[in-house]
Amino acid sequence: xxxxxxxxxxxxxxxxxxxxxxxxxxxxxxxxxxxxxxxxxxxxxxxxxxxxxxxxxxxxxxxxxxxxxxxxxxxxxxxxxxxxxxxxxxxxxxxxxxxxxxxxxxxxxxxxxxxxxxxxxxxxxxxxxxxxxxxxxxxxxxxxxxxxxxxxxxxxxxxxxxxxxxxxxxxxxxxxxxxxxxxxxxxxxxxxxxxxxxxxxxxxxxxxxxxxxxxxxxxxxxxxxxxxxxxxxxxxxxxxxxxxxxxxxxxxxxxxxxxxxxxxxxxxxxxxxxxxxxxxxxxxxxxxxxxxxxxxxxxxxxxxxxxxxxxxxxxxxxxxxxxxxxxxxxxxxxxxxxxxxxxxxxxxxxxxxxxxxxxxxxxxxxxxxxxxxxxxxxxxxxxxxxxxxxxxxxxxxxxxxxxxxxxxxxxxxxxxxxxxxxxx
Amino acid sequence: xxxxxxxxxxxxxxxxxxxxxxxxxxxxxxxxxxxxxxxxxxxxxxxxxxxxxxxxxxxxxxxxxxxxxxxxxxxxxxxxxxxxxxxxxxxxxxxxxxxxxxxxxxxxxxxxxxxxxxxxxxxxxxxxxxxxxxxxxxxxxxxxxxxxxxxxxxxxxxxxxxxxxxxxxxxxxxxxxxxxx
Numbered sequence: 269x270x271x272x273x274x275x276x277x278x279x280x281x282x283x284x285x286x287x288x289x290x291x292x293x294x295x296x297x298x299x300x301x302x303x304x305x306x307x308x309x310x311x312x313x314x315x316x317x318x319x320x321x322x323x324x325x326x327x328x329x330x331x332x333x334x335x336x337x338x339x340x341x342x343x344x345x346x347x348x349x350x351x352x353x354x355x356x357x358x359x360x361x362x363x364x365x366x367x368x369x370x371x372x373x374x375x376x377x378x379x380x381x382x383x384x385x386x387x388x389x390x391x392x393x394x395x396x397x398x399x400x401x402x403x404x405x406x407x408x409x410x411x412x413x414x415x416x417x418x419x420x421x422x423x424x425x426x427x428x429x430x431x432x433x434x435x436x437x438x439x440x441x442x443x444x445x446x447x448x449x450x451x452x453x454x455x456x457x458x459x460x461x462x463x464x465x466x467x468x469x470x471x472x473x474x475x476x477x478x479x480x481x482x483x484x485x486x487x488x489x490x491x492x493x494x495x496x497x498x499x500x501x502x503x504x505x506x507x508x509x510x511x512x513x514x515x516x517x518x519x520x521x522x523x524x525x526x527x528x529x530x531x532x533x534x535x536x537x538x539x540x541x542x543x544x545x546x547x548x549x550x551x552x553x554x555x556x557x558x559x560x561x562x563x564x565x566x567x568x569x570x571x572x573x574x575x576x577x578x579x580x581x582x583x584x585x586x587x588x589x590x591x592x593x594x595x596x597x598x599x600x601x602x603x604x605x606x607x608x609x610x611x612x613x614x615x616x617x618x619x620x621x622x623x624x625x626x627x628x629x630x631x632x633x634x635x636x637x638x639x640x641x642x643x644x645x646x647x648x649x650x651x652x653x654x655x656x657x658x659x660x661x662x663x664x665x666x667x668x669x670x671x672x673x674x675x676x677x678x679x680x681x682x683x684x685x686x687x688x689x690x691x692x
Numbered sequence: 693x694x695x696x697x698x699x700x701x702x703x704x705x706x707x708x709x710x711x712x713x714x715x716x717x718x719x720x721x722x723x724x725x726x727x728x729x730x731x732x733x734x735x736x737x738x739x740x741x742x743x744x745x746x747x748x749x750x751x752x753x754x755x756x757x758x759x760x761x762x763x764x765x766x767x768x769x770x771x772x773x774x775x776x777x778x779x780x781x782x783x784x785x786x787x788x789x790x791x792x793x794x795x796x797x798x799x800x801x802x803x804x805x806x807x808x809x810x811x812x813x814x815x816x817x818x819x820x821x822x823x824x825x826x827x828x829x830x831x832x833x834x835x836x837x838x839x840x841x842x843x844x845x846x847x848x849x850x851x852x853x854x855x856x857x858x859x860x861x862x863x864x865x866x867x868x869x870x871x872x873x
Contacts, residue, residue, distance in 0.1 A: 272793055288840040290819035340846035347831075348855055352862055383708055510734055510792060513820030524792065531796045622776045625708045626788050626800060628737065639786065641742050643776045649747070650856075654738040654788070662823050691846055 272531070274506050274523040274548065290512060293665040295326045295334035305333060312341045318415065318680055319687030321661070330672050337664050342691040350651045354617025355381055356455065358648060362638070363449040365653055366689035368411050370449050371404040372631035373638075373653070373689075378453040379534065380627040380640045384620045385455060387587055391536075392580040393457035398535045399470075399573035400443070400452070401629075402566040406477065407436045408632035409559045409566075413484060416556075416681035420497055425487055432480050435473050442466055455618075456593045457586030462577065470574055477567040485560055498553040502667040502679035505550055512666060513659045516634025517558040518683060522550035528630035540572045552682040559684075562632075592618045617646035626654075633657055633684055653692055657685035695799070697730065699723050710800060717785075717803040717811055724787065724801065724817045733789035733799065736818035739825060740786050741832040744779040745858040780804050783834055785811055805834060813839035831856040 295305060311322035320341035326334030346365055350358045359381075362373035375397055382389060414429035437447040443466055444450035444459070452459050488494045504514070509522040519526055527544040529537040545561035547554035586593050594613055595606035622644035628637035634656035641650040660683040667679045695704055695711070700719030705712040715723040727733045781804040791797045803811060813836040814821045825836045826845040833854030836842055844851060853860050 288815075289822065290815070291822050292841065340844075340848075343846040345855060348860075348862065511819045513736055513818065526792050532798075623707055624712075624742075624786075624800075625710060626738070626786075626798070628798075635737060635790075637737060637788070639738065639740055639788065643747060649744075650742045652738070652740040654740075658823060658827075659820060662820060 272525050273510070291337065291662045291665055293332070293335040293668060299328065299333060304328060307334075312338075318419075318685060321680070321685075321687055321690075323664070323676070323680070325673070325676070327673060330674070332668050332671050332673060332676060335665050335668050335676075337661050339658070339661065339687070339690050342687045344688075344692065346692045347651050347653070350648055352647065354646045355620055355648060356613065356617055358651070359453070359455075360449075360451050362653070363451060364688065365692055366631070366633070366636070366655070366657065366686050367448065368686045369404050369408040369632045369636075369689075371400050371452070372408075372629060372636055374451065374453050375401055376627055376629045376631070376636055376638045377640075377651075378455055379629065380625050380638050381455045381620060383625045383627055384623055384640070384642055385592060385618075386621075387456050387589055387592060389457055389587060390584045392462075392577065392583045392585050393587075394535050395573050395576050395580070396458055396462060396585070397453060398537065398540075399570055399577065400440075400450075401535070402569045402573070403436050403439060403470075405566045405632045406563050406570075407433055409563050410436075412559060412632075412681075412684050413556075416678075416684075417488065417494070419677050419681050420494065422488065422491065422494060425484055428480070428484060428487070432477065435476075439466065439470055439473065442469065454586060454593065456589060457584070459586075461585050467574055467578055470570065474567050474571045474574070478564055481560055481563050481567075488556070495553070497675070497678050498551065498556060498682075500549070500551050500553075501675045502552045502555075502671065502682055503550050504663060504667050508666055509550070509663070512663045514634070514663055515656055515659070516630065516632070516684075517555055517562065518660055518663065519634065520545060521547045521554035521558045523548040528628060528635060532628075534629055536576075537569075540569050542566075542569050552678050555682040555684075619644060619646050620648075628654065631656060633660065633686070633689070653689075655689045655692060657687070657689035658691075660685045661690060695731070698726055710798065712800045712802050714802045714804070717805055717809065720801075720803050721812045721814055721817065724789075724814045727789060727799070727801065728817055731799075732791045732793055733797075735790040735792045736787065736814070736820050736824075737790050737798075738786075738788040739814075739821050739828065740788075741828045741834055741856075742784045742786070743782065743832060743856065743858045744784065745782055747779055748776045781806050783807070783809075783832070785828065785834060787814070810835040810837050812837050813842075815839055830854070833857060 306327045308325050312320040322338040324336045346361050350361050362377040363370035366373050410429040410433040414426040417425040440450055441447045442463055444452040504522050506523045509519050525546045530544050542565045545558050547557050590609045595609050599606040600610055620642040622642055624641040626639045628635050636656050637654035639652040640648055643649045668676055695713055699722040700716035703714040783805040785803045787801040789799050813825055825839055828834050829842055830844040830846055831854055
């Protein structure tokens with residue numbers, strides 16, 4: 269047995285997957301004929317529902333006897349749309365897919381293009397990407413923390429979490445010009461150089477953030493209601509989590525020591541120091557703990573990235589490949605060659621070699637990946653996002669076995685799915 | 693890595709640092725079970741499908757010939773640098789597998805299908821394949837035999853057509869109340 273998976277996890281002997289349909293919790297037929305089974309429809313619009321998710325719940329008193337998740341209310345056809353756009357215009361779309369962890373999706377798509385192109389990325393761009401990815405992780409976890417606690421009635425945490433979130437959005441605005449959906453990563457590097465005012469502001473944030481996490485933890489961990497509503501609720505064993513394809517905080521809260529940043533490093537994650545928090549109970553409380561610890565670890569990574577980036581003053585932030593990368597703006601006034609390249613890239617787009625790749629990163633929600641297929645032309649033939657949110661919702665039925673109606677808000681929240689990512 | 697023992701293995705390809713195993717679609721469950729139990733691929737990351745209808749017919753820009761000769765009328769913005777390799781059949785279903793272990797590995801299992809062909813479901817191998825296969829049925833129209841609950845996932849139950857197919861037009865969805873009376 270590998271050291272990644274805890275010894276007691278017997279893979280595929282899932283104890284709680286309600287077979288034969290793993291994503292549906294079916295009412296016991298013997299119980300079905302009794303009159304006291306009540307079928308209730310939650311959503312797609314419900315104040316405590318995480319976005320437009322619909323859950324059809326069969327209730328036996330307060331106990332959940334059956335459950336089925338219905339998704340697709342936010343289906344936008346991103347994958348079809350991206351087939352109609354050139355590669356470089358397509359980078360705008362992934363950020364809209366998972367609108368809470370926008371830079372993670374942007375990054376994974378850009379990495380996929382780069383893998384097909386075989387283009388070398390300057391180290392400054394790699395480190396800045398890593399820095400922003402970790403800020404995105406903190407941002408996403410803060411939104412998760414705020415909304416999940418809010419759904420359980422802890423309103424104050426929401427305000428505190430969004431206070432720190434706003435600082436991160438300020439940083440994004442300073443670097444990219446927009447607060448969300450930044451579109452800052454280009455194939456080959458970054459769209460712009462890092463503004464000098466970024467470092468002191470980001471450092472101040474790194475100073476502040478661990479204390480803020482301590483504050484949230486104090487607020488919640490000293491709260492009996494929070495503890496009672498999250499501990500031993502929404503259980504998911506390590507074996508079930510793996511069989512159901514769970515990744516990210518959900519998997520790590522079930523005791524599996526698995527993080528793509530450590531196990532299959534990309535960017536420069538093998539050059540920074542950080543820990544992967546693992547908890548073993550597989551309940552809502554442990555998922556909350558994983559999120560909190562990850563915010564601390566991400567802050568550490570951001571601080572290390574800033575240190576490295578400050579030593580790279582004046583280095584290029586994007587590759588110097590004129591067939592893919594837009595020429596510097598000032599050259600357009602003096603160089604005919606640059607003008608032609610600019611015109612060709614903007615009107616026709618660059619061509620990406622024929623082939624298919626599957627590139628995965630550890631997004632705040634787990635394994636976020638993109639499968640892209642190119643026919644050698646300027647537009648993708650097929651783009652498919654592996655959405656961690658979609659997979660997370662597959663686990664609702666298993667987590668909800670023998671749960672009570674009040675728990676289910678906590679459980680759905682703890683799986684941390686973003687409906688934009690689920691429905692694409 | 694050597695994948696010789698995979699049942700129904702047709703071809704092994706290495707490209708862009710990734711391994712693709714093309715397997716006989718009739719033996720997909722056998723191949724997947726073998727990969728799970730003997731090769732340690734305990735985690736199914738993703739199942740997805742590609743429609744290759746019209747592959748290589750987007751026209752070639754400039755002065756590079758197509759299979760049908762030189763095509764100077766092809767719109768430049770649609771062109772290839774060269775004509776891509778032909779594909780054996782219309783659809784490819786890709787299973788992206790991952791070994792969650794101390795020495796992690798990835799592999800892509802690929803099965804080729806014609807329009808109307810069905811593939812055996814791998815829900816019994818990896819329960820997570822449930823929604824992935826439903827999504828493929830919904831958006832690409834590839835059926836999975838033995839799937840316990842093969843209904844549309846993202847679109848309405850009464851939706852017509854499968855939007856990710858290449859012959860499904862963009863903007864092809866009916867606009868409500870558009871017939872002015």
